[in-house]
Amino acid sequence: ETKVMDVASLTAPNRTNAQFKLAWLDKYGLIVSARDPRTSEILSVKCRFCEFGRGDRNDEGRKRKRTERVKYFGRPWRTDNMQRHLKNQHSERFKEYSQLDSSSKRSKYFQKLEATRPFASLNRTRNDPLAAFAKVQVILDISKEIVEVIIAELSRDCSTNGEESANRDKMFTLVDEGGCKHYEASWPNRLQFEMVVSYIAVGVSFRQCSRIAVVTKENKGFSPMGNISMGKVVQIVRYTCALNYEVLRGILANVWAFSIAMDGGTKATVPYLDCRLRFVVGGKLFNLHLVALPMYESHTGENMFLLISQFLSALCPNWRSKLISVSTDGASNMTGRYRDVVTRLDQACLDGFYSIWCGAHQLDLVVQAIFVRMLDSSFVSSLQAVTGHLRRQQSLCRELGSQCPKFVDTRWLSIEKLVRWLIKNQTTLVAYMNDNQPACKPTLSWWIMVYLVYDFTEMINEVFTRLQGLTTLVSTQETLLKQLENQLRREGHVKGPVVPNELVAHTDWSSCDSSHLPVYSKGGFYMGIMEAEEHIRNRMLFVRENMDSMKRENFEEYRKILLSVQVMYVDVVAGINKITVERDRSNRRTTTLPPVLxxxxxxxxxxxxxxxxxxxxxxxxxxxxxxxxxxxxxxxxxxxxxxxxxxxxxxxxxxxxxxxxxxxxxxxxxxxxxxxxxxxxxxxSVFPGTSTVESDFSIIGWEKGDSPASLTNFSLEGILQCKQFDVLQQIQALMNELGPQNPL
Structure with missing residues (x-):
């Protein structure tokens, strides 16, 4: 016998804070509209009957038109409210629905309603899905240490730039559940929350974010967005930071080991210690921003250690048992033997700790030293003069379709970009120089050096870029460096290594003859004139033809160019050969890192x-x-x-x-x-270097523009955390899928 539910007989439950039961979805014709991203707990459900209107009652005599909005239910879960809504708004349809004796029949009931509704999509407002999303509440459950230590530290300077409107004490509520204290908070509009996070993630300031939201709402009729003041933006960003760190706290509690990379920066209002974090979850290697800690006191290794240890203690109380490695760029306050941060972290952690000196940074230093030595004053001054002149020629820039890149004599990467542009536009540039005869018109030998420098830097830059990948392994870095060394040895015909006393270096070209050619050596590697000439013969036709004529007409310039070739290739091979990224507790070179693939x-x-x-x-x-x-x-x-x-x-x-x-x-x-x-x-998880840390600091110049004092430590951290909010939510979902019993 089929039981018929009498709507009139529905009674209220005794408890108003009951947990949501999945059986209610089928019983009352509901559908889940929102879940907590961390726990998958149901946060909101909506009435499926409302999607087909509320027209099964006679509205004659009503003073106000019955609403057409879809009804949503949230916590606290009260079935009496659900029943009252069904009785008052959908009595006939719910009576039919209740007479169905199986879940499959009840599911088909809504399918039939959908099929019989003409032009259903036209009955909804344009923003209806967004309006529903705007009603979803964001629930935060944050550890006590994260709020009181990390968020408090990041908020130290929130009295500037209007950020005082957001009071930390009012944002979080301390809850004591049987001696276990934590903080709770909520945000009533998830659409508003995620839109603000998206705006901040692309680098807009808090004030700009507030203004963009106002314009979007007023000019585009985007009413579900709601009003977003400067204070609300600050509050949402602070909640985002707290959510991110809560996810990271859960990750670090489950992984058996993680690594950090650190670099100090001085580009912001105060110096920063920037840290990134690497770990593996579900067989996937992740590289995330950890924190940019302001260093208000002295910029020393001891102070860096105090900052990072205080932060890690709040995020992962047993970090000393889980931190397996730290990577730095090799600065003196990072790798000194006694009072530096790396040594102190090593001593604080368990045995089996790995100290890494950034391989990409070491390669950068090797190449930069070569350019300082190789690029004599005449070449550098000519390069600087030519660059400055070409950047001022607006008509020439329009003809070429691009502007000459800037020349920065302190960075070899800027030279690589510049010489590539010069070679690409050489024909037009030479014609322009011949027609206008500027004082900076370069010589033929200068153009030859441009080609040689381009070939040299192109090989190095390709590997340099690969060394800086987010998931590059230390073993991969060593492989890439060895491959680069071998490639440069082949291209430059570099010989060695040999014992130093077996090699006699000659630099006096005037005394040499065909049986005793001059040799340039360094670190046991060497290259003779014959090898340098062989290298020239393998270059582009422009270089070879002009070098052949120069050898006959201007031998002095010819031998200067060959010596530059020797210096480039011998020095870089010798330098790369000495690169070792792993260090022991006394900062000595070591090779103890085990395989991982x-x-x-x-x-x-x-x-x-x-x-x-x-x-x-x-x-x-x-x-x-x-x-x-x-x-x-x-x-x-x-x-x-x-x-x-x-x-x-x-x-x-x-x-x-x-x-x-x-x-x-x-x-x-x-x-x-x-x-x-x-x-x-x-x-x-061990970082091969600090290149990804240095990339975090690029956000400072991007966000600050011409106003250095405009970026506070909270503003900077807020941008960096908003940028990785979605990634951390995905990792949280992956961890939920793996389950607590999985060792990750």
């Missing part, structure tokens, strides 16, 4: 693996149980057994390039060896 593990014995486990055991047991540690050992044994027994498996791994990303390398075998992937993922 399946291809590298083919030659990594079980004995070596056991040595690594012993070294990292205390750190591992912070996140894994003894049983999982045993499973990890068993997985490595199975991996090695499979490499011995299945040739196809080995061939699949061997086909992977040495520069394969961690995610791609483990993708095919991660599900079979999850603990193994998680373990080597922790080691893979």
């Amino acid at each position: 399946p291809k590298q593990l083919l030659t990594f014995s079980r004995a070596q693996f056991n040595d690594l486990l012993i070294l990292q055991k205390r750190r591992i047991l912070e996140s894994m149980s003894e049983e999982q540690l045993g499973e990890l050992e068993q997985e490595y044994k199975q991996f090695k057994d499979q490499t011995y027994q299945e040739r196809g498996f080995v061939e699949m791994i061997e086909r992977m390039p040495d520069s394969t990303a961690f995610d791609d390398a483990w993708q095919t075998i991660r599900m079979k060896y999850p603990l193994l992937c998680a373990f080597f993922g922790g080691i893979a």
Whole structure:
């Protein structure tokens, strides 16, 4: 017998704070409209009957027209409100719906209503979906330490730029649940929240964001946006920072190891210690901004350590047991032996800690030193004069369709960009110089050097760019540097290395003859004149033809150019050969970082693996149980057994390039060896350098413009956190999918 629900007999529940029950969706004809992004808890539901109007009652005699809006329900969940709405607004349809005896029939009920409604889409307002989204509430549950330490520190200078309108104490409510204290907060309009985050993420200031929102609402009729004042923008950004750090706190609580990279900056109102974070979740390597901490006191390694340790203690209380590596750019206050931040972090953490000196930064220093030595005053002064003259010729710039790049004599990368532009437009530029005869008109030897410098910097810049990838591994960096060294040795015909006393360097060209040619050497590498001439013969036709004629007509210029070639290639090969990114506790060079990719593990014995486990055991047991540690050992044994027994498996791994990303390398075998992937993922988190940290500081110039004092520490951090809000939400969703039992 089919039970018929009598709408009139519906009664109110005794409790008004009941948890939402999924059975109510089917019972009352509801559909979920919003969930908490962190917990997937239902935040809002809407009435499905309202989508088809509220016209099943007689409105004759009503003083006001019945609303056509869709009804939403949120916390606290009260079924009496749901029942009252159905009784008053949809009594006939809900009676029909209640007589259906199965969920499938009830689902088809709404499908039939949709099919019989003509021009249904025309009955909705243009902003209806957005209006519904605007009613979704954003709920925040933030750890006490994050609010009281991190948010408080970032908000120290919020008294400037109108930010005083947002009071931190009023934004968060302290809740004590059985001695466990945390902060709660909410925002009533999720559409407004996410729009502000999107605006700030692209670099607009807080005041600009408020103005853009007003213009969008007033000029475009975007009413669901609501009113957004300067104070609301500040409040939303602070909530975003808190949400991001809460997600990071959960991530660091689950991973067994993570790494940071640090760099000090002075481009903002006060000096900053900028930090980035790397970790692996679900077999994916992530590289995120961690924090830009203002250094109000002395810019020393000790002060840097105090800042970062205070921050990490609030974010990850057991960070000393999980931090596995720190990378720096090699500055003296970063890598001194005793009172520096790296040494202090190393001493504070468990054994098995890795100190990294940025390989890209070391390469940058090597190349920069070469240019300082190689580019004699005549070439540099000519380059500067030519650049300045060409940038002032507006008609020439219009003819070329581009302006001559700026010349910055302190950065070799600016020279690489400049010489590329000069070569691209050489024909037009030479004709212009011949017609106008400016005082800075360059010589033929100068143009030859432009070509040689371009070939040299192009090879280096390609590798330099790859070294700075977000997910580049230390092993990949070492491979790229070795490949670059070999390429430069081939191109320059550089010989060596040899023992220094076996090599006699000659620089006096006047005393040489065909049997004793001058040689330039450095660090055991050398290059003779014959090798330099062979290098010239392999260049572009313009260089070779003009060098041949110069050898006959102006030997002095000819030998200067050859010497420049020798200096370029010998110095860079010798410099790259000395680059070592790993350092021990005394800041000495070392090569102890273990392999992390399946291809590298083919030659990594079980004995070596056991040595690594012993070294990292205390750190591992912070996140894994003894049983999982045993499973990890068993997985490595199975991996090695499979490499011995299945040739196809080995061939699949061997086909992977040495520069394969961690995610791609483990993708095919991660599900079979999850603990193994998680373990080597922790080691893979080690930063190869600080290039991604330096990229954070570019936001300072981008945002500040010509007003240096306009960017506070909270403004800067707010922009950087808004930029990665979506990424962190995706990681949170991935962690929810993996579940708490997964070792990540």
